[in-house]
Amino acid sequence: MIDNHMLRNYSSFSFIGRYGRSLSFFPDKCRWLFTKNYNPSSRTTPFLALLLAPAVALSSTDDEIQVYNNAINAPGQFGLEIHSNYVAEGTRIPAYEGDAPSYGSFRETSEFSYGLGNDWELGAYLPLLSQGRTTRPEGGKMRIKYLKQEDSGFYYGFNTEVGHTTKRSNEQPWNQELRPIIGYYGEAWRLAFNPVFSWSLVGRDAFLPSFSPMLKVGRVIAGNWVLGVEHFADLGMVHKVEALRHQGQNTYLALDTTVANVNVNFGVGYGWTQDSDSLTIKMILGLPFNKMVENLFR
Numbered sequence: 253m254i255d256n257h258m259l260r261n262y263s264s265f266s267f268i269g270r271y272g273r274s275l276s277f278f279p280d281k282c283r284w285l286f287t288k289n290y291n292p293s294s295r296t297t298p299f300l301a302l303l304l305a306p307a308v309a310l311s312s313t314d315d316e317i318q319v320y321n322n323a324i325n326a327p328g329q330f331g332l333e334i335h336s337n338y339v340a341e342g343t344r345i346p347a348y349e350g351d352a353p354s355y356g357s358f359r360e361t362s363e364f365s366y367g368l369g370n371d372w373e374l375g376a377y378l379p380l381l382s383q384g385r386t387t388r389p390e391g392g393k394m395r396i397k398y399l400k401q402e403d404s405g406f407y408y409g410f411n412t413e414v415g416h417t418t419k420r421s422n423e424q425p426w427n428q429e430l431r432p433i434i435g436y437y438g439e440a441w442r443l444a445f446n447p448v449f450s451w452s453l454v455g456r457d458a459f460l461p462s463f464s465p466m467l468k469v470g471r472v473i474a475g476n477w478v479l480g481v482e483h484f485a486d487l488g489m490v491h492k493v494e495a496l497r498h499q500g501q502n503t504y505l506a507l508d509t510t511v512a513n514v515n516v517n518f519g520v521g522y523g524w525t526q527d528s529d530s531l532t533i534k535m536i537l538g539l540p541f542n543k544m545v546e547n548l549f550r
Contacts, residue, residue, distance in 0.1 A: 315361040315379040315393065315421075317504070317521070317534045319468035319482055320433045321444040322407040324399045325367030330541035335361040335534075342529035350419035354529050358382040359390075364541065371409070373397045381420060391417035391425075399433060409433045414453075424452035442470035442478055449490070463487045464500070470508065478508040482519060501525045502532065514539060 316335040325331050342354035361379040368374060375397065379390040393415025401407040411431040419425070428451055435444035446466040451459050464487065470480030486500030487493050506519035515538030523529045 315359070315377050315390075316363070316536075317482075317484065317519070317532070318517070318536060319444045319466045319484075320397075320411055320431060320446050321435055321442065321468070322399065322401055322437050323538075324371070324373050324397065325365050327367045327369030329367045330545070331365040331367075332539045332541040332544070333363040333365070334537045334539065335359075335363060336536070337532055337534040339529050339532050341531040342523075343527070348423045351423070352381060352383060352420035356383065371398055371400050373399070375413075377413075377415065379417075379421070388418070388420070390421050391415060393417075397433075401437075405436050405438050407433070407435050407437065422452075424455040424458075426453040427451070428453055440472050442468070442472070442480065444468040457489070461490045463490050463493075468506070470506075476510050480506050480508065482506050482521075484521075497526050499525055500528050502528050504532075504534070 317337055318335065337359050339354040339357050342357070344353050344355045346353055359379060359381055361377050363375055363377050365373055365375040373396070375395040377393040377395070379392070381388055381390050393413045395411055395413035397409065397411040399407060399409035410433060412429065413431075414426075414428045416425055417427065429448060430450070431446050431448045433444070433446055436442070444467070448464040448466060449461040450464065451457075451461045453459070464485060466482070466484050468480055468482045470478040473479045482504040484500065484502045484504075488499065493499075501524040502521045503524065504519035504521035506517060508515075508517050510516065515536075517534075517536040519534050521529075521532040521534065523531070
């Protein structure tokens with residue numbers, strides 16, 4: 253997760269997608285929530301998606317491409333993250349009837365969170381899928397996270413989530429995930445490891461877990477700029493690991509920083525196997541939801 257800080261002046265982040273699409277993370281009419289210098293004459297297109305995880309043919313797409321680290325909301329604090337991905341070159345053949353192949357797709361997921369205190373946090377996801385000129389909601393998920401941080405810089409915990417999705421994103425409608433969180437946060441190095449187990453709650457393979465380990469290694473290069481490598485693997489079912497060519501193996505060169513009090517994770521990923529998306533661009537923005545609400549009613 254990305255830390256949430258107070259936002260005073262929102263800077264517009266845009267991504268020029270394939271075929272010259274200009275994508276802005278927020279509509280102009282909503283941008284006044286973040287900045288005192290909003291100009292209503294500015295014209296941009298609402299950003300409706302950039303989130304398609306390193307998908308494999310075995311299970312369709314995820315709602316986020318992220319290795320969970322030591323970030324957690326303070327007690328009583330709300331948070332908002334926008335997960336956005338664009339698959340520039342990916343799978344073109346449906347993995348099952350009703351699947352939405354990843355090639356040329358945008359996904360955007362809004363993740364709302366709330367700090368409960370005593371190292372616990374609640375969260376909710378609202379994902380969107382955009383293909384061509386059509387954008388559709390993809391269901392929703394709820395989660396709860398526990399995270400314990402030691403003075404030495406080491407931390408550990410877990411995140412579990414349950415959600416409902418459409419068949420475009422997963423062959424089964426109801427699914428659950430358990431994500432252990434292990435890592436180290438130092439002055440120079442940042443490490444995080446998530447050995448993720450996920451399973452469907454219905455269908456022929458109900459409660460048979462798949463295994464998707466995720467690793468992030470980052471190095472502080474200057475100030476609050478961290479350059480790192482993130483690797484996401486999908487090995488298939490625990491009881492039946494897939495051959496390497498059918499696994500998901502995606503590596504991202506990622507940059508983490510804070511710009512105008514917005515926490516940013518930007519990465520470009522390459523897929524190493526035939527069932528991985530070859531080229532994916534992702535961005536995560538961590539926004540201060542408390543401040544947004546204050547500006548809304550000010």
